[in-house]
Amino acid sequence: MSSKQGDGARDKPLGDGTRLVQAGRRTEWTGMPGQPGGIVNPPVWRASTILYEDVAHLRGATTADPHRLYYGRRGAPTGWALAEAITQMEAEAAGTMLYPSGVAAIAGALLAVLKPGDELLMVDSVYGPTRAMCDGLLRDFGVRTIYYDPLIGADIAALCTDQTRAIFLESPGSLTFEVQDVPAIVAVAKARGIVTLIDNTWATPLLLPALGLGVDVSILACTKYLCGHSDVMMGSVSANAALWPAIQKRGHMLGQMSSPDDAWLVLRGMRTLAVRLKHQGESALALARWLEERPEVARVLHPALPSCPGHAAWARDFSGSAGLFAFALGSTDDAARAAFIDALALFGIGYSWGGFESLALPVDPANLRTAQKWTDEGLLVRINVGLEEPADLIADLDRAFDHWRAALRK
Ligand SMILES: *Cc1c(COP(=O)(O)O)cnc(C)c1O
Numbered sequence: 001m002s003s004k005q006g007d008g009a010r011d012k013p014l015g016d017g018t019r020l021v022q023a024g025r026r027t028e029w030t031g032m033p034g035q036p037g038g039i040v041n042p043p044v045w046r047a048s049t050i051l052y053e054d055v056a057h058l059r060g061a062t063t064a065d066p067h068r069l070y071y072g073r074r075g076a077p078t079g080w081a082l083a084e085a086i087t088q089m090e091a092e093a094a095g096t097m098l099y100p101s102g103v104a105a106i107a108g109a110l111l112a113v114l115k116p117g118d119e120l121l122m123v124d125s126v127y128g129p130t131r132a133m134c135d136g137l138l139r140d141f142g143v144r145t146i147y148y149d150p151l152i153g154a155d156i157a158a159l160c161t162d163q164t165r166a167i168f169l170e171s172p173g174s175l176t177f178e179v180q181d182v183p184a185i186v187a188v189a190k191a192r193g194i195v196t197l198i199d200n201t202w203a204t205p206l207l208l209p210a211l212g213l214g215v216d217v218s219i220l221a222c223t224k225y226l227c228g229h230s231d232v233m234m235g236s237v238s239a240n241a242a243l244w245p246a247i248q249k250r251g252h253m254l255g256q257m258s259s260p261d262d263a264w265l266v267l268r269g270m271r272t273l274a275v276r277l278k279h280q281g282e283s284a285l286a287l288a289r290w291l292e293e294r295p296e297v298a299r300v301l302h303p304a305l306p307s308c309p310g311h312a313a314w315a316r317d318f319s320g321s322a323g324l325f326a327f328a329l330g331s332t333d334d335a336a337r338a339a340f341i342d343a344l345a346l347f348g349i350g351y352s353w354g355g356f357e358s359l360a361l362p363v364d365p366a367n368l369r370t371a372q373k374w375t376d377e378g379l380l381v382r383i384n385v386g387l388e389e390p391a392d393l394i395a396d397l398d399r400a401f402d403h404w405r406a407a408l409r410k
Helices: 016-022 055-060 077-089 102-113 128-140 153-159 182-192 244-253 260-271 273-292 311-317 334-343 390-409
Strands: 095-099 119-123 144-148 164-170 195-199 217-221 235-239 297-301 324-329 359-363 380-384
Touching (some): 016 077, 016 260, 016 273, 077 095, 077 235, 095 102, 095 244, 102 128, 102 164, 102 217, 128 144, 153 182, 164 182, 182 195, 182 311, 235 244, 260 273, 273 297, 324 334, 334 359, 334 380, 334 390
Parallel strands (some): 119 164, 164 195, 195 217
Antiparallel strands (some): 095 235, 217 235, 297 324, 324 380, 359 380
16 A cells, blocks of 8 residues: 555554454454445354355355354354454464364373374473373373473483374463473474474463464463453364364364353453553562562562573563462462461452463372472462552562461461
């Protein structure tokens, strides 16, 4: 168009917030044929049966075009809009498949790339249910899983065999927050024709452009930040052009799809993802820095702190930090840890994270490690920082330490 050469402001790629406002809002999904304009958000298209004009159209219908109504399981515009919005977050993504949960997305991705006899290299800090999937479902289907140290980097080459089909990353780990050297692992995998997959739920593509770093498949538990409001279960798998056909095909074979109401809610959540993530990330870092100075705290596990294993990789590859981190109390007294968490007034006690409300959870990674033991002393508390004022959250933590000290004296 008329944009001048070298006009910096106009040539710059659109920022995250801008792209999220635009994403997935095709006029054919928000308007009516023959009427210019339309509504802002794609509506909820509920569908199982799709009606055809006549038998000829029924017979001529094809599933080749992903954005043609065919049958409910193949989706409708609400889900297509969400999938397209997620694809648009990942510059290198060729497409995105939706699943009814993050775990279903992980299963869908792994079952698309693995076959009996294959070996899977799995990061030892992985989300617990993913480990259970490897040790149960995948083992039953003849896939062998080998767990590796999250800090292994290029040394992962030593674990690769002729049977190694895929390397699964999760960075940082969602309990212990080690940051992986994604480019080093990708380089090893690419040299050997091994597929790389990442659970990118913590960072989302906004903080870690995983496919841009050469990872083939990026998995999100949309349940967390994309939804952002703790009321939807959803997962997604985005893949580069080489892997996308296999992901989509296997997803269809497995009968995977998502409710349009849930897709609509996640799409609504995504509009504010950039501002939520920024606010929650900054608040979490403020809390982490405050906790680091506390005598009650043995260690803070937060990728943006230099003490975090893999911090240099975080500083190089990530454009920010999210709102989830953990810290170790300076005692192994489980009752005192419970007293601390119970005393928090502004933090809910519950699983999951990524919502607008703060949460605190006791976490115990020791039983979830096999590549190398988790030997840290001090019991961990994991914190999801929400949209509350950080000063209020800090005051709440401060009060809870009184209860922790009182419980230790008992
Ligand atoms: C929650 C979570 C998942 C699974 O998502 P669900 O929607 O709960 O199935 C996967 N990976 C990570 C890192 C998670 O925190």
